Amino acid sequence: MGKTIHVKVFKYNPAIDREPGFQNYLVPFEKGMSAMDALDYIYQNLDGSVAYYDHAGCSLGICARCTGKINGKAGLLCQTAVEGDVTLEPVNASKVVRDLVMRRGETRE
Amino acid sequence: MAGADFTLDGKSLNELGREGDTNDSMEKVFNDIVTQGYYLNNQKLVEQYVRSAPFLLKDLMDWGLEIKLSDQRMIFTSGTHIMDVLLKKARSAGVDLMQDVMLLDLVTGDGAVVGALGLDVHTGEFIEFSAKAIVIATGGWHKAFWPNTGMRDLSGEGIAMAHRAGAAVGNMEFITFCCNIMLEPPMWRGSLAPYMLSLICGGNLSNKNGDNVLAGYDPFIVKTGTGTEWNKSFISHATMKEVRAGRGFANGGVHYSRGDAPWDYMKMVASFIFPGWKYKAMDLSEWGRMLEENLPIEVGPAVEYFEGGIIVDERFQTGVEGLFAAGECALGAFGSNRVFSAITEMLVQGRDAGEHAASHALKRPGQAPALKVPGTLRERAELPLNRKDGVAPAPLRRRVQETAHERLGPIRNREELESFIAFLEDVKSKDLPNMCVALKDRIYNKEWIDALEMGNMVHLLETSARSALARTESRGVHFREDHPCTDNDHWLKESVVEFSGGSFQVGARPVTITSMSPPSGAVPYLDMMKRMMEAHSDTGGKH
Structure with a gap:
């Protein structure tokens, strides 16, 4: 088995959960993968419930809808390279719709 | 989205203040679009494209469009910039805009379209739209393939729902x-x-x-x-x-x-x-x-890019009363191969379709028609939420996308197309009716979105594969290993797929010709490509 990384993802549904938490996933590492690639792997193979802005995104660094914090630093999930274990959070947890998806028009800190 | 070109004839471009090419003409552009499309173009729509493009570019420039580069027939800017210019204009005109809303199906009454059922992706709540006229402008269906170059929401729902509502689609094999x-x-x-x-x-x-x-x-x-x-x-x-x-x-x-x-x-x-x-x-x-x-x-x-789509007339009206279509989702101007700009197509068709839809709506007196959304539409949409177990949408989506890329690529043959259709039949009978999402909550439920889009993607892949199987020739972006000639004697016609009673009927209709008569004879694919390249006018540039 090739190299794997631990991806820690912010999980929160404000309508149900009393407080946010994190979920850990083990993801195969591929050189040149982005945080979005890691989330795609999780979504397609490990946990269909994970939410990140993807349904109308470009995944090429153009639309800027997939903002998030990658190891504490704000950036685009689709254009931030992942090189090892990583923590993924929304830029502002108080404006979350679910997990990493923030309310419309509030994708900034 | 990042880079975007807008094409028009060089003479008009010169008159708009860029260098362009004063020796160019609308007739030359018409010639070039038709030959690039291997004569499978609807020539009435090519005329509309060529005539309207300069007016549209002038409008865009008046609304604040900034041009980065230009050549003989093209201006280059970014897609996001064009979108910003259009949004600003739309807002100033009082247009209501909604985002993160998907449409699930059209609603018809007495043979005419009366509205649609939508879903707010963020809240998971249904939205009912009542309308006297609707313009479908949902673009391509890139999401049916992986890899692809498009936005992740281009699932072809507009073409699929128009097809289900009774509009015919055409030339779906050209991708x-x-x-x-x-x-x-x-x-x-x-x-x-x-x-x-x-x-x-x-x-x-x-x-x-x-x-x-x-x-x-x-x-x-x-x-x-x-x-x-x-x-x-x-x-x-x-x-x-x-x-x-x-x-x-x-x-x-x-x-x-x-x-x-x-x-x-x-x-x-x-x-x-x-x-x-x-x-x-x-x-x-x-x-x-x-x-x-x-x-x-x-x-x-x-x-x-998808050359085929919903069949429209010169008013961009589909076969369903009150339903219009424009841009990439419509069967447009480019025949079997597009070289000129699709952004121009989107804009010139969008404007005319909007005008025709508005005049159609004005002819229907009173308020928008009462909408009776069949309860079954909602129930069907909620099935993946309500099932206790079944097929997970995300891996299914990826399997369908990768198989489409492999089987419906630029080179096809009968065996692979038949096996792809069998694969899609299998997905339709075993997987689609049993999709089940892990999370039962409606708020931004990615799996539910995927489940709702899957049916449309599979539907369009099947129309495309069946059209590609029927077209026993090679033309434009459709190459059949087992039929490697462009057959101008038998295949200068548009494929047409109708959908009724849950099944597809694949047929054909004549190409719409106004002034350029097509060639005859069967010609090996690359020889025909060379002839079409050689038929280009003397205007330079990338188009």
């Missing part, structure tokens, strides 16, 4: 694969950056054995097929030949490197199109270093 799309690393997969750079600067494409992918082809085809936007159909075809012969690389592509192209020139061009090696938020500086050192990157064809 443009853009060449030289990045296939590695994962973060850049789907990017058009090498396509753009190679179109301007050239470069080298090599296979697994180190051989030049384009060696052995007619020099005129190679020159036109690399230096103009003919590159999409020609290079994609040539690349797939290598990959299918086992001479490709791990991701199903070939290697692109700088080759003999001068580094200084490439660096200068890159500084215009990717300033600082940044392509929007994509940092391509590592690729810049690789180009300088002449190191390869894997590239290949990926789905980019």
Whole structure:
């Protein structure tokens, strides 16, 4: 088995959960993968419930809808390279719709 | 979205204050679009494109469009900039805009469209739209393939719902694969950056054995097929030949490197199109270093544009009263192969479709018709939420996308198309009726969105595969290994697919001709491609 990384993802549904938490996933590492690639792997193979802005995104660094914090630093999930274990959070947890998806028009800190 | 061209005749472009080409004319552009489309174009829609383009560009410039570059027939800017200009204009005109809303189905009454059922993706609540007229402008269905070059929400729902409502679709087998799309690393997969750079600067494409992918082809085809936007159909075809012969690389592509192209020139061009090696938020500086050192990157064809779509007349009305369609989702002007700009198509058709839809709505007196959304529409949409177990949508989506890329690519044959249709039948009977999402909550439920889009994607893949199977010839972006000639005697007609009673009827209708008579005879595919390239007018540029 090739190299794997631990991806820690912010999980929160404000309508149900009393407080946010994190979920850990083990993801195969591929050189040149982005945080979005890691989330795609999780979504397609490990946990269909994970939410990140993807349904109308470009995944090429153009639309800027997939903002998030990658190891504490704000950036685009689709254009931030992942090189090892990583923590993924929304830029502002108080404006979350679910997990990493923030309310419309509030994708900034 | 990152780069966007708008094409029109060079004379009109010159009159709008850019250099353009004063020797160009609308007639020459008409000639070029029809021959690039191998005469399968609806010539009435080509005329509409050619005539309307200068007015649209003037409108855009009046509304604040900034032009980065231009050539004889094209202005170049960014897609996001065009969108900003249009949004600003729409807002100032009082248009209500909604985002993150998907449409699930149209609602009809007495044979006319009366509204639609939508879903707010963020809240998961249904939305009912009542309307006297509707314009479908949902673009392509890139999401049915992986990899692809489009936005992740282009699932073709507009074409599929129009088809279900009774509108016919046509020429669905013609799908443009853009060449030289990045296939590695994962973060850049789907990017058009090498396509753009190679179109301007050239470069080298090599296979697994180190051989030049384009060696052995007619020099005129190679020159036109690399230096103009003919590159999409020609290079994609040539690349797939290598990959299918086992001479490709791990991701199903070939290697692109700088080759003999001068580094200084490439660096200068890159500084215009990717300033600082940044392509929007994509940092391509590592690729810049690789180009300088002449190191390869894997590239290949990926789905980019759909020539076929909902059949419309010159008023952009479909076969269903009150239902209009415009842009990429409609069967438009480009026949079997598009070289001119799709953004121009989107804008000229959108404007006219909007005007015709508005005048249609004005003719229907009173308030918008009462909407009776059948309860079954909601129930059907909620099935994946309510099932206790079943098929997970996300892996199914990826399996369908990858199979579509493999079986419905630029090169096809009967055996593979039949096996693909059997695969889709299997998905339709076993998987689609049993999709089940892990999370039962409606708020931003990605799996539910995927489940709702899957049916549309599979529907369109089937119309396309069945049309491709029926078309026993090779033309434009549709190449059949088992029928390698362009057959002008039997196939100068549009494929038509109707949908009723849950089944597809594949037929054909004559091509709409106004002034350019098509050729006759059966001609080997590449010979026909060369003839169509040679038929180009004397105007330069990339189109």
